[in-house]
Amino acid sequence: FGYTNYSWRAARLLLRQLAPLAMESDRPLPLIEAALDSLRIAKVIAPGMTTLEQVVWHAQRRAERLVRQLIDAPLTAEQRAAVDALLVTASSRSRFRGTTPLQWLRVPPGTPSGPQLVHLLERITFLQALHLPPLTPRLHDNRVRQLARQGGRTGAQPLAKLPAARRMALLVPHLHELQQDLVDLALDMFDDVWVEVMRKGAAEQDQQVADHAPDLNVQVVILTAVAEAFLRAEANQLDPWLTVYAAVPKELLVATVAQANALTRPIDFDYLDLVEPKFVPLRQPLFHLHHTLQFQSFRRRDPALLALAHVVRLAQHKQRVTSITTRLGRTTIHAPLGHVTERWRRHVLDGTTIHPNHYEAAAFDQLRAGLRSGDIAVTESRRYRPFASYLLPRDHWDQLCTSGASRLAITTDAHAYLAERAEQIHTQLTALQADLGPASGLTVAVDGTLSLARLEAAVPPTAKLVSQRLYRLTPRMDLVDVLREVNLWTGFLDCATHQTTGLPLTADELLPVLAALMASGLNIGMSAMAKASSFSERQLDWAADWFLHDAALQAMLVRLDNFILHQPLSQVWGDGTRSSSDGLRVRLGVQAANADRNREHFDDSRGITIYLHLADIGPPFRQRVISTNESEAWYVIDGLCNHETEFNIQEHATDTGGSSEHVFGMCALLGFRFTPRLAAPLGRQLWTIGTPPSYGPLDPLLKGRVSTRLITAHWEEIKHVAGSIRHGASPASVLMRKLAAYPRQNQVAQALAEVGKVEQTLHLIEWFHDETYRRRVEVRLDRHEGANALGRALFFGRRGIMRDRAFQDQMHRASCLVLLMASVIAWNTVYLTDAIETLRGQNVDIPDALLPHIAPLGRRHINLLGRYSFKAPIYGLAQRRPLRTGTVVELDEPPDEDGDGSEGYW
Numbered sequence: 001f002g003y004t005n006y007s008w009r010a011a012r013l014l015l016r017q018l019a020p021l022a023m024e025s026d027r028p029l030p031l032i033e034a035a036l037d038s039l040r041i042a043k044v045i046a047p048g049m050t051t052l053e054q055v056v057w058h059a060q061r062r063a064e065r066l067v068r069q070l071i072d073a074p075l076t077a078e079q080r081a082a083v084d085a086l087l088v089t090a091s092s093r094s095r096f097r098g099t100t101p102l103q104w105l106r107v108p109p110g111t112p113s114g115p116q117l118v119h120l121l122e123r124i125t126f127l128q129a130l131h132l133p134p135l136t137p138r139l140h141d142n143r144v145r146q147l148a149r150q151g152g153r154t155g156a157q158p159l160a161k162l163p164a165a166r167r168m169a170l171l172v173p174h175l176h177e178l179q180q181d182l183v184d185l186a187l188d189m190f191d192d193v194w195v196e197v198m199r200k201g202a203a204e205q206d207q208q209v210a211d212h213a214p215d216l217n218v219q220v221v222i223l224t225a226v227a228e229a230f231l232r233a234e235a236n237q238l239d240p241w242l243t244v245y246a247a248v249p250k251e252l253l254v255a256t257v258a259q260a261n262a263l264t265r266p267i268d269f270d271y272l273d274l275v276e277p278k279f280v281p282l283r284q285p286l287f288h289l290h291h292t293l294q295f296q297s298f299r300r301r302d303p304a305l306l307a308l309a310h311v312v313r314l315a316q317h318k319q320r321v322t323s324i325t326t327r328l329g330r331t332t333i334h335a336p337l338g339h340v341t342e343r344w345r346r347h348v349l350d351g352t353t354i355h356p357n358h359y360e361a362a363a364f365d366q367l368r369a370g371l372r373s374g375d376i377a378v379t380e381s382r383r384y385r386p387f388a389s390y391l392l393p394r395d396h397w398d399q400l401c402t403s404g405a406s407r408l409a410i411t412t413d414a415h416a417y418l419a420e421r422a423e424q425i426h427t428q429l430t431a432l433q434a435d436l437g438p439a440s441g442l443t444v445a446v447d448g449t450l451s452l453a454r455l456e457a458a459v460p461p462t463a464k465l466v467s468q469r470l471y472r473l474t475p476r477m478d479l480v481d482v483l484r485e486v487n488l489w490t491g492f493l494d495c496a497t498h499q500t501t502g503l504p505l506t507a508d509e510l511l512p513v514l515a516a517l518m519a520s521g522l523n524i525g526m527s528a529m530a531k532a533s534s535f536s537e538r539q540l541d542w543a544a545d546w547f548l549h550d551a552a553l554q555a556m557l558v559r560l561d562n563f564i565l566h567q568p569l570s571q572v573w574g575d576g577t578r579s580s581s582d583g584l585r586v587r588l589g590v591q592a593a594n595a596d597r598n599r600e601h602f603d604d605s606r607g608i609t610i611y612l613h614l615a616d617i618g619p620p621f622r623q624r625v626i627s628t629n630e631s632e633a634w635y636v637i638d639g640l641c642n643h644e645t646e647f648n649i650q651e652h653a654t655d656t657g658g659s660s661e662h663v664f665g666m667c668a669l670l671g672f673r674f675t676p677r678l679a680a681p682l683g684r685q686l687w688t689i690g691t692p693p694s695y696g697p698l699d700p701l702l703k704g705r706v707s708t709r710l711i712t713a714h715w716e717e718i719k720h721v722a723g724s725i726r727h728g729a730s731p732a733s734v735l736m737r738k739l740a741a742y743p744r745q746n747q748v749a750q751a752l753a754e755v756g757k758v759e760q761t762l763h764l765i766e767w768f769h770d771e772t773y774r775r776r777v778e779v780r781l782d783r784h785e786g787a788n789a790l791g792r793a794l795f796f797g798r799r800g801i802m803r804d805r806a807f808q809d810q811m812h813r814a815s816c817l818v819l820l821m822a823s824v825i826a827w828n829t830v831y832l833t834d835a836i837e838t839l840r841g842q843n844v845d846i847p848d849a850l851l852p853h854i855a856p857l858g859r860r861h862i863n864l865l866g867r868y869s870f871k872a873p874i875y876g877l878a879q880r881r882p883l884r885t886g887t888v889v890e891l892d893e894p895p896d897e898d899g900d901g902s903e904g905y906w
Contacts, residue, residue, distance in 0.1 A: 418708055513543040790859055
C-alpha cells in the first residue's frame with residue numbers, strides 16, 4: 001500500500017512540521033492530532049502513543065524555549081530592571097500606597113466618570129514610560145494571549161520567585177495585553193461618559209418641561225386666546241388690536257410673551273444647549289485622553305482631530321477658541337469648522353464669534369463617532385486599531401487560498417455564489433407559493449394580507465407527568481456529592497493543574513479546588529464557603545489562584561461536555577451538531593466599567609450579561625461576559641469557532657438580539673447555518689438577486705434587490721475577513737464589532753451585509769414554509785431558557801448579585817457557574833437513564849417519543865444550601881463560649897466580601 005515504518009527521519013520531519021503549531025499553543029491534544037494527520041498523509045505507520053507523546057513533548061519544549069528567547073532577547077538591561085521593579089512593594093508614601101506597581105496597574109476601574117478616566121490614563125502613561133519593545137511577529141497571537149492570561153492570573157510574589165526568562169515570558173506579554181486592555185477601557189469609558197453627558201442633557205430638558213408644564217399650559221391658553229381674537233377680528237372686519245386687548249390685556253400679553261421666551265425650548269426640541277454644564281467638568285479628562293493616546297485618521301484631514309489640534313495649539317499660548325480667526329504673533333490662523341455639524345452650528349457660531357465650550361464639545365462628539373465608525377483608530381488599542389491589522393497578512397492568505405487551505409465553506413467566485421443562491425431563492429419561493437395555506441402556516445386573507453399561524457404546543461400532556469415521575473426516582477443529593485460523583489465518572493478535576501508547573505493534584509488535595517469552584521459558581525464567596533466547610537479561606541484562595549485558571553476551567557468544561565455527548569440518553573436530544581446562544585442577565589452590586597443600566601432587566605440598577613452557547617444536548621460549551629447594552633450578535637461566531645469540544649456545530653439559533661445581516665453572511669462563509677427566531681418576520685424584507693418574476697400573493701414581501709455589484713467587487717475581501725476569523729488571526733467579536741460600526745460608505749461592511757441579506761432571505765422563506773423548521777428553532781431556544789433558569793438557581797449567593805469589578809474576575813465567576821451547570825446536567829443525564837430503565841423494568845410504558853421532552857435541567861432534588869447541624873453543644877448565659885484568640889484585629893480592616901453588614905456595623 002505504499003506505507004513505510006516510523007523512523008528517526010520521520011521523527012525529525014514530524015518535529016519540523018509540529019514546530020509552527022507548537023508555537024501557536026501549548027495544548028498537547030491538537031499537536032497529537034496534527035502529528036497523526038501528518039503521518040497519515042506521508043503514509044508512515046504511526047508509532048505507539050507513548051512515542052508520539054514524546055515527539056510532541058519535544059516539540060513543546062523547543063517551542064517554549066524559542067518563545068522565551070523571542071520575548072527576552074529584545075529587552076535591554078534597563079527594561080528588565082523596570083519590569084522587575086513592578087514586583088517590588090512600594091512605600092506607603094508613593095502613589096502605589098503600599099502595594100506593588102503591578103497590583104496598582106491591575107486595579108479594575110469603577111463606574112465611568114471623569115476621575116476614573118484620569119486614573120486609567122495614569123496607568124496607560126506609566127506603561128508607556130516603560131518603553132517595552134513590540135512583540136515580534138514571529139510570536140503567534142494565540143500564544144501571546146495564553147502567556148498574557150497566565151501572567152495576569154499570577155500574583156506579584158509568585159512571579160518574583162520564577163526564573164528570569166520565565167518571568168519575562170509571562171510579564172512582558174501580560175504588560176502588552178494590559179496596556180491594550182487599559183486603552184480599550186479608556187476609549188470605552190470615553191464613549192460611556194459622553195453618552196451619559198447627552199443622556200443628562202436630554203433628562204434635564206424633560207425635567208424642565210415637566211416642572212414648568214402648568215406655566216406652559218397657562219401661556220398656551222393665553223396665546224391661543226390672542227390668536228383666536230386676531231382671527232375673529234379678521235373675520236368680522238374689526239380693529240385687530242382692540243379685539244386682542246379686549247380678550248387679553250396688553251400687560252398680561254407682554255408678561256406672557258416674556259415668560260414663554262424664558263421657558264420654551266428650541267423648535268426642534270434639541271438639548272445641546274444644556275450639555276455645556278455637563279461637559280465643563282469633563283473637559284480636562286477628555287483633553288488628557290487626547291494627549292495620552294495616538295489617534296490615527298484614515299482620512300487625509302479628519303475634522304475632529306484638526307479641531308482638537310487647534311484647541312491644543314491655542315492652549316499653549318493660554319488662549320481658547322473664541323473667534324473664527326485668531327492672531328498668534330504675526331500669524332493669523334483660522335479655526336477648523338469641518339466638525340461643526342448642522343446640529344451644533346447654532347450653538348458654536350454666532351457670526352464670527354465661537355463659543356469655546358460648544359466648539360470643543362462638538363469636536364469630541366465627532367471624535368467619538370469616528371472611533372465608533374472606524375474612521376479613527378488608536379494603534380495601542382486592541383479594538384480600535386486599523387481594520388487591516390486584524391486580518392491575516394495578504395500574502396499568507398493568498399497562499400492559503402492557492403493551496404486550498406482557506407477552511408471556508410464557500411470557495412467559489414462571487415458569480416457562482418450568486419447564481420446558486422438565486423436559483424435557491426426562486427425554487428423556495430415557488431414552492432412556498434404552491435403550498436400557501438394551513439399546511440405551511442402562511443395564509444393569505446381576502447384583502448391579500450399575509451399571516452403566519454402560531455405554533456401549537458407539541459409537547460404531549462403526559463410528558464410533564466413522566467418527567468416528574470422520573471425525577472422522583474433520582475436520588476436526593478447535596479451539590480457537593482453531585483460534583484464528586486461526576487468527577488469520579490469523568491475526572492474533570494484532573495484538568496485543574498498547577499498554573500506554573502502544570503502538575504495535577506491528588507484525590508484528597510482536589511477537595512479545596514472543588515470547594516473553591518463551588519464558592520465562585522454559587523456566588524457565595526470564599527469567606528462564606530470557609531465558614532460552611534472544613535477548609536480555611538486561605539486554602540480556598542490558594543486553590544482558586546493556582547488551579548482554577550482560565551485554561552483549567554476551559555479544559556474541565558470540555559471534558560464534561562464530551563462526557564454528556566457520549567451518553568446514550570443524550571442522543572434523543574441531539575447529536576451535538578446544533579446549538580443556541582442567549583444572555584443570562586446578572587445584577588452588579590459594585591461600580592464596574594462594563595456595567596450598564598437597563599430598566600428592562602435591572603430596574604434602576606446596573607448589570608452585565610453572561611452570553612452562553614448551549615449544545616442541543618443541554619450543556620453549555622462557551623461563555624462570555626458582555627455589557628448588557630452591547631449587541632449580542634457580535635459574540636455569536638466567537639462561540640462557534642472557538643471551542644474544543646467534540647461538538648460538530650452546523651446549525652445555530654438565537655433570538656432577535658443575536659442576529660444581524662453581518663452574522664448571516666459570516667455564518668454562511670464559515671459553514672454554519674444561522675437560524676435565528678426573528679421578531680415580526682412578516683415585517684422583514686425578502687431580497688432577490690436580479691429582477692424577480694411575480695410570485696402572486698408573496699410579491700408584497702419582495703421589497704428589494706441585493707446589490708450584486710457590491711458583492712462581486714468586494715468578494716475576495718469578504719473572504720479574507722472570514723478567513724482571518726477561521727484561522728484565529730483576531731477574535732470574531734472584534735471584527736464583527738468593527739464591521740457593525742462602520743458607516744454605510746464602507747464598501748466591505750456593506751458588501752458583507754448584502755451577502756447577509758441573501759442568507760436571511762433563504763432563512764425567512766424556509767421559516768414561512770416549514771413548520772418543522774420553526775418548531776426546531778423554538779424548541780432549542782425554549783431549552784436555552786430552561787438552562788438560564790438553572791444558572792439563576794445556582795447563582796443564588798448574595799441574592800444573585802455579582803460583586804466583581806474586574807472583567808477577568810467576572811469571567812472567572814461565570815466560568816465556574818457554567819461548570820456547575822454542566823456537572824448538574826451530566827449527573828441528571830446519567831440518573832435519568834437509570835430511572836427510565838427502572839420504570840421500563842417495572843413494565844411502565846415510557847414511549848421513546850416522550851424522551852426528547854425530558855430535559856436534564858431538573859434541580860429540585862439537589863440541595864444547594866448545605867446542611868445545618870442541630871446537635872452541636874450549646875452554652876447558657878452562666879457559661880458562655882470563649883472568644884477567639886490569636887487573631888490580630890486591624891482597625892482599618894476592610895469589610896467582609898459579602899458586603900452586607902454582616903461584620904457588625906451599619
